[in-house]
Amino acid sequence: xxxxxxxxxxxxxxxxxxxxxxxxxxxxxxxxxxxxxxxxxxxxxxxxxxxxxxxxxxxxxxxxxxxxxxxxxxxxxxxxxxxxxxxxxxxxxxxxxxxxxxxxxxxxxxxxxxxxxxxxxxxxxxxxxxxxxxxxxxxxxxxxxxxxxxxxxxxxxxxxxxxxxxxxxxxxxxxxxxxxxxxxxxxxxxxxxxxxxxxxxxxxxxxxxxxxxxxxxxxxxxxxxxxxxxxxxxxxxxxxxxxxxxxxxxxxxxxxxxxxxxxxxxxxxxxxxxxxxxxxxxxxxxxxxxxxxxxxxxxxxxxxxxxxxxxxxxxxxxxxxxxxxxxxxxxxxxxxxxxxxxxxxxxxx
Amino acid sequence: xxxxxxxxxxxxxxxxxxxxxxxxxxxxxxxxxxxxxxxxxxxxxxxxxxxxxxxxxxxxxxxxxxxxxxxxxxxxxxxxxxxxxxxxxxxxxxxxxxxxxxxxxxxxxxxxxxxxxxxxxxxxxxxxxxxxxxxxxxxxxxxxxxxxxxxxxxxxxxxxxxxxxxxxxxxxxxxxxxxxxxxxxxxxxxxxxxxxxxxxxxxxxxxxxxxxxxxxxxxxxxxxxxxxxxxxxxxxxxxxxxxxxxxxxxxxxxxxxxxxxxxxxxxxxxxxxxxxxxxxxxxxxxxxxxxxxxxxxxxxxxxxxxxxxxxxxxxxxxxxxxxxxxxxxxxxxxxxxxxxxxxxxxxxx
Numbered sequence: 001x002x003x004x005x006x007x008x009x010x011x012x013x014x015x016x017x018x019x020x021x022x023x024x025x026x027x028x029x030x031x032x033x034x035x036x037x038x039x040x041x042x043x044x045x046x047x048x049x050x051x052x053x054x055x056x057x058x059x060x061x062x063x064x065x066x067x068x069x070x071x072x073x074x075x076x077x078x079x080x081x082x083x084x085x086x087x088x089x090x091x092x093x094x095x096x097x098x099x100x101x102x103x104x105x106x107x108x109x110x111x112x113x114x115x116x117x118x119x120x121x122x123x124x125x126x127x128x129x130x131x132x133x134x135x136x137x138x139x140x141x142x143x144x145x146x147x148x149x150x151x152x153x154x155x156x157x158x159x160x161x162x163x164x165x166x167x168x169x170x171x172x173x174x175x176x177x178x179x180x181x182x183x184x185x186x187x188x189x190x191x192x193x194x195x196x197x198x199x200x201x202x203x204x205x206x207x208x209x210x211x212x213x214x215x216x217x218x219x220x221x222x223x224x225x226x227x228x229x230x231x232x233x234x235x236x237x238x239x240x241x242x243x244x245x246x247x248x249x250x251x252x253x254x255x256x257x258x259x260x261x262x263x264x265x266x267x268x269x270x271x272x273x274x275x276x277x278x279x280x281x282x283x284x285x286x287x288x289x290x291x292x293x294x295x296x297x298x299x300x301x302x303x304x305x306x307x308x309x310x311x312x313x314x315x316x317x318x319x320x321x322x323x324x325x326x327x328x329x330x331x332x333x334x335x336x337x338x339x340x341x342x343x344x345x346x347x348x349x
Numbered sequence: 350x351x352x353x354x355x356x357x358x359x360x361x362x363x364x365x366x367x368x369x370x371x372x373x374x375x376x377x378x379x380x381x382x383x384x385x386x387x388x389x390x391x392x393x394x395x396x397x398x399x400x401x402x403x404x405x406x407x408x409x410x411x412x413x414x415x416x417x418x419x420x421x422x423x424x425x426x427x428x429x430x431x432x433x434x435x436x437x438x439x440x441x442x443x444x445x446x447x448x449x450x451x452x453x454x455x456x457x458x459x460x461x462x463x464x465x466x467x468x469x470x471x472x473x474x475x476x477x478x479x480x481x482x483x484x485x486x487x488x489x490x491x492x493x494x495x496x497x498x499x500x501x502x503x504x505x506x507x508x509x510x511x512x513x514x515x516x517x518x519x520x521x522x523x524x525x526x527x528x529x530x531x532x533x534x535x536x537x538x539x540x541x542x543x544x545x546x547x548x549x550x551x552x553x554x555x556x557x558x559x560x561x562x563x564x565x566x567x568x569x570x571x572x573x574x575x576x577x578x579x580x581x582x583x584x585x586x587x588x589x590x591x592x593x594x595x596x597x598x599x600x601x602x603x604x605x606x607x608x609x610x611x612x613x614x615x616x617x618x619x620x621x622x623x624x625x626x627x628x629x630x631x632x633x634x635x636x637x638x639x640x641x642x643x644x645x646x647x648x649x650x651x652x653x654x655x656x657x658x659x660x661x662x663x664x665x666x667x668x669x670x671x672x673x674x675x676x677x678x679x680x681x682x683x684x685x686x687x688x689x690x691x692x693x694x695x696x697x698x
Contacts, residue, residue: 098587098588098589098591098611099611099612099613099636102591102611102613102614103613104612104613104636106636107612107613107634107635107636108612109588109611109612167636167638238447239447239458240447242447242451262447262448262451262458263448263453263456263457263458264448264451264452264453264456265451266638266640269633272633273630273633276628276630277626277627277628278626278627278628278632278639279625279626279627280600280603280622280623280624280625280626280627281622281625283627283639283642284618284621284622284641284642284643285456285642285643286456286642287448287453287455287456287516287640287641287642287643288642289516289615289638289639289640289641290627290632290638290639290640291615291636291638291639291640292633292636292638293612293632293633293634293635293636293637294633294634294636
């Protein structure tokens, strides 16, 4: 094993690079070093790429989604061993604190360093690996590329879409509105269908995404925005949705969510918030609830999602509509930024 | 029957009066006229009394809690008849719209005029009475004064406290923090206990309220406010409550609620909001949810609370610690304003 690896680097807004870097090593007893087999670009990676988030130049890539092979583990790790095939969630819960036990490992109370970074590279150091890593049976070569894509979504977007539906407490028979037509919004449609929603209304203006929304279970689509969009959503949902899945994170999307929720509905929000303000009065009189945050990735993978993917009950990997090599990381970001692909898939050697 | 009655009038900040007014009559087919037997003063009535809410001078009293005898009904009313003893909820749900069917009659979609006014008087016109009124077996004279007090709390405060616990989704074994030591906060303690909370932490600085909180089921009390209070609440709740019942409505109380909720917890808020701002970022990373609003009074009364009161399983009427006649309405408001009583009870002739 060489001591260096290739990894993506955030050079500056609109510029990603690939360079050699030291291969990570076990630093803590509960670390695992993972050789990345497949990774990808997240909608949240576009915030620094677009220069909206202030991010240090020439710094670690914000990638946080990977599947791979365990290469080395710290002394405290007994749950996986070198050679195991694993999903590397973006969250790193302990599985034992009160938040994790309540099913909120995305906000683990034991691990302030609860999120991944640097997954767009050949190796990652995965901190707090004991409970958080999700073991997959067999080896990557046992699976089709389509199945690998679906397994990769279990590191973030499928679990995050599921979190939106779970915190919005979607029930059988519900009318559900999904705001956002990125990979998370599309996966939220899958989740709403899994939970028995009867009517699922997507909100896409792009033909490819609308088609995939329909394939995933959307029964209606509203392409209009603003007042016209709200009016149409209220009409289709008979006065407001029983659950609103907010998968964008902007204030505009959040205000729209409040406008299309029926009284007593919950908004499950999973888009990273950018300046949302929730007025106390605005939600109070309608009894509209707001719930959600970073997803419970490990909890959902182990309890529901891994089985659903392996049984081919769901096929979230369809959100990857373009494939790239690590060396083409700039093109992978650009394709997502320009909406030429829903989500960019990275194949590592 | 005379055509006039005595009723309380909001004269101006700090001044309540009693005067003769026309007795209300059936105006709509779904109206019921109720002769008020017992009424009371609500914490929310103190907002105009204190001059914080801008309220028209010499206007109808904001009272919205009563028990009484049905005097007359409109043509559409088949659920009650003259002579029936009823609880008059402050909400007026239809029982049929999607919000009511989902258990949120406090935000009924069919009735924009969903709230009561004028209950501090000899008679009230109760709009949309068909589903909303709650029939009580027998006649008022069949019950002790203590039981009448408990029945009266089912028009608002007991149901509102229950709504806080219900929307915070209190579960058996939970550690629950209750913010607010008014009648609603105290009733929220009863509700948390009904739902199986193991640890219930009240936050009173007044001996009488703290004693009643304990009687109702509080296991601990934190009298401190500000940073010291938050630190103590976090310590007692082992890092944050599983559910926070916010029964005040001020921004300070709301910010405190967010500080003492464990990750993944729900805040059930029922205090009328006064300038709350919920930061999108503030609640997101902790997965803290915010739910609540006007209570589902009729739903809870018919399903749970009336039986619990009649069986003497709960005794929420204990919040009435001073009794007044309607003519003494000014004294009834002052006693609550000065915290000489937890809640002022009005006996009508």
